[in-house]
Amino acid sequence: MKDLSTLTVPELEDFFSSFDHVLTDIDGVVWNLLHGIPGANHALKSLENLNKQIIFISNNTTRSADALETRLKAEGFDLQTINHVSPAPAMIDYLQKQNFTKTNKRIFVIGMTPLRQALIEAGFKLAENGPDRVKESVAEYASLCIAEDDSVGAVIADIDINLNSVNMQKALTFLLRKDVLFLSGAPDMKYPLDKERFLIGPGAFVTILELTSGRKPISMAKPNTNLHDFVAEKYKIGDPSRVLFVGDTVLEDMAFAANCGYKKLLVFSGLSNRSCVEEWTFPEEYKPDFYAESLKSVHEAVLRVFGQKDSSK
Amino acid sequence: MKDLNALNTHELRAFFDSFDHVLCDVHGVLWNVLETIPGAAAAVASLQNLGKTFIVVSNNTTATLDDYHHDFTSKGFPIKRENIVTPIQTTISYLKKQNFSKEVFVLGTHPLKKSLRDAGFRIAERGPLEIKETFHALAAASTEDDGSVGAVVADIDLNVNYVNLQKAVTFLKRPEVIFIRGTGDARFGVGLDRVVMGPGVFHAIVEECSGREPVSVAKPAPFANEFIVEKYKIGDASRVLFIGDSIPSDMGFATKFGYKKLLVLSGLTKEGALEDWKFPEEYRPDYFVDSLKSVHDLIGRI
Numbered sequence: 001m002k003d004l005s006t007l008t009v010p011e012l013e014d015f016f017s018s019f020d021h022v023l024t025d026i027d028g029v030v031w032n033l034l035h036g037i038p039g040a041n042h043a044l045k046s047l048e049n050l051n052k053q054i055i056f057i058s059n060n061t062t063r064s065a066d067a068l069e070t071r072l073k074a075e076g077f078d079l080q081t082i083n084h085v086s087p088a089p090a091m092i093d094y095l096q097k098q099n100f101t102k103t104n105k106r107i108f109v110i111g112m113t114p115l116r117q118a119l120i121e122a123g124f125k126l127a128e129n130g131p132d133r134v135k136e137s138v139a140e141y142a143s144l145c146i147a148e149d150d151s152v153g154a155v156i157a158d159i160d161i162n163l164n165s166v167n168m169q170k171a172l173t174f175l176l177r178k179d180v181l182f183l184s185g186a187p188d189m190k191y192p193l194d195k196e197r198f199l200i201g202p203g204a205f206v207t208i209l210e211l212t213s214g215r216k217p218i219s220m221a222k223p224n225t226n227l228h229d230f231v232a233e234k235y236k237i238g239d240p241s242r243v244l245f246v247g248d249t250v251l252e253d254m255a256f257a258a259n260c261g262y263k264k265l266l267v268f269s270g271l272s273n274r275s276c277v278e279e280w281t282f283p284e285e286y287k288p289d290f291y292a293e294s295l296k297s298v299h300e301a302v303l304r305v306f307g308q309k310d311s312s313k
Numbered sequence: 314m315k316d317l318n319a320l321n322t323h324e325l326r327a328f329f330d331s332f333d334h335v336l337c338d339v340h341g342v343l344w345n346v347l348e349t350i351p352g353a354a355a356a357v358a359s360l361q362n363l364g365k366t367f368i369v370v371s372n373n374t375t376a377t378l379d380d381y382h383h384d385f386t387s388k389g390f391p392i393k394r395e396n397i398v399t400p401i402q403t404t405i406s407y408l409k410k411q412n413f414s415k416e417v418f419v420l421g422t423h424p425l426k427k428s429l430r431d432a433g434f435r436i437a438e439r440g441p442l443e444i445k446e447t448f449h450a451l452a453a454a455s456t457e458d459d460g461s462v463g464a465v466v467a468d469i470d471l472n473v474n475y476v477n478l479q480k481a482v483t484f485l486k487r488p489e490v491i492f493i494r495g496t497g498d499a500r501f502g503v504g505l506d507r508v509v510m511g512p513g514v515f516h517a518i519v520e521e522c523s524g525r526e527p528v529s530v531a532k533p534a535p536f537a538n539e540f541i542v543e544k545y546k547i548g549d550a551s552r553v554l555f556i557g558d559s560i561p562s563d564m565g566f567a568t569k570f571g572y573k574k575l576l577v578l579s580g581l582t583k584e585g586a587l588e589d590w591k592f593p594e595e596y597r598p599d600y601f602v603d604s605l606k607s608v609h610d611l612i613g614r615i
Contacts, residue, residue, distance in 0.1 A: 112446040
């Protein structure tokens with residue numbers, strides 16, 4: 001594990017020539033939920049100027065591709081091409097490879113509008129979700145939950161801010177038929193809000209479906225390598241070691257990068273801080289190749305090697 | 314384990330003299346999902362005629378005490394209103410014992426909330442049914458805590474959703490907030506042979522994310538027993554006959570608290586389970602019988 005800011009210029013030259021693609025996590029790397037990360041925009045622009053392909057990758061499907069572009073523009077990211085990967089296009093690709101449209105079946109989605117819209121635009125049909133509110137009758141609730149629907153051929157369990165128990169029950173009913181496909185998105189059990197408080201993560205609900213159905217989903221989210229298969233094919237990445245993965249978490253980002261064979265850069269602008277590299281308590285194989293305070297350090301490194309002429313302006 | 318139907322008259326008299334209170338489970342004993350069990354109502358009447366206090370112990374929190382009592386009466390069961398115990402009553406009792414005066418955040422049904430209000434407690438506002446699809450909106454709707462909530466009650470909530478589960482987690486971050494669990498089965502006990510998620514799976518998320526363990530007030534928790542013993546002034550547990558249809562939950566509960574055990578075979582358990590005993594030895598019932606109808610008939614014999 002090397003601190004990027006302590007590398008010599010020859011070492012940095014080697015570093016920059018060791019990858020062609022930059023696969024970067026968004027939250028905690030490019031910006032944070034509530035505020036930006038200074039220097040991140042310059043870093044990515046300067047890497048693009050060095051002919052590195054910049055690909056944004058995130059498990060967060062609350063944000064559509066359009067919303068990403070809008071925020072990127074607003075925060076001064078002036079990239080020529082915006083490449084974006086999330087579980088949504090990966091799920092669509094997977095279903096297309098399964099010839100799912102030929103089955104003429106519908107997908108039951110626990111997920112939000114950006115995912116639903118993407119599925120519909122890709123030509124898939126969605127099953128109806130349960131009502132927002134059900135009458136408090138156990139008998140009626142039970143019959144709603146166990147109602148079979150043979151037109152459903154797949155269940156997607158992804159982030160759903162408006163998730164309710166009726167839709168969980170319906171998903172379970174469909175999953176009890178072995179021929180129904182089971183795909184999942186973000187696996188996080190918790191999202192930290194700050195040092196002490198957590199948001200329940202979408203993975204908590206996926207786990208319930210796994211436990212009650214006895215089935216494991218096909219995960220199309222980091223850290224599962226299914227997402228790599230999609231990225232590699234879409235961006236024609238032949239050699240994963242020519243990919244620099246930039247992330248802010250060990251167990252999701254560094255694990256993903258390790259599983260896929262990417263080079264790993266861990267930044268401390270999001271969920272991790274320096275203490276985790278000072279005393280490494282995670283599996284050896286998740287150790288990043290490099291670490292840095294934030295993407296700003298990458299920009300500073302570019303300037304050191306290539307001088308001001310590289311300017312991201 | 315003795316089959317009640319195989320006892321002679323002398324043994325039957327001794328049996329009926331051996332208890333003063335009856336604690337009775339509902340599902341599989343008094344009725345099944347769709348219909349009452351024939352002869353069960355008559356058995357309730359004749360046990361009461363023998364001078365026994367007949368108490369129903371149920372984990373049903375989807376009805377107020379009045380509605381539940383009305384339900385029994387309309388089905389022909391002469392059960393007294395004060396002899397019905399559900400987690401609604403035990404929750405109220407627990408809060409009263411804590412001299413509770415703050416707001417209660419409830420993951421539960423309207424009857425539970427109404428009952429808490431009628432008992433003088435204030436109910437905290439629930440999160441909205443639908444919010445904007447962002448984590449910002451989720452956080453805004455569920456991570457504020459002004460300190461007015463003093464308890465979280467987790468029970469059957471057919472409309473439980475992300476926002477309200479998160480609100481529960483938020484309030485439970487304060488260690489002084491009481492955490493009560495009422496009905497919290499992992500599977501739904503509606504007599505279906507299909508998997509339906511019970512309230513327990515959602516409670517588990519709240520427990521996991523908050524790091525807190527609730528006090529359970531539903532059968533078979535110790536507090537449920539404490540409530541019963543106190544309310545019905547039970548001095549000697551061996552003078553209580555517990556009637557149920559489930560070995561792990563009913564016979565387990567009765568064993569733990571020293572009641573006499575009568576297992577009926579009109580619900581979850583069939584005769585085969587007795588022959589091929591797969592449970593802890595101590596759960597074995599003292600007596601078993603095909604259904605309450607036989608109890609009524611046997612009372613007629615003595």
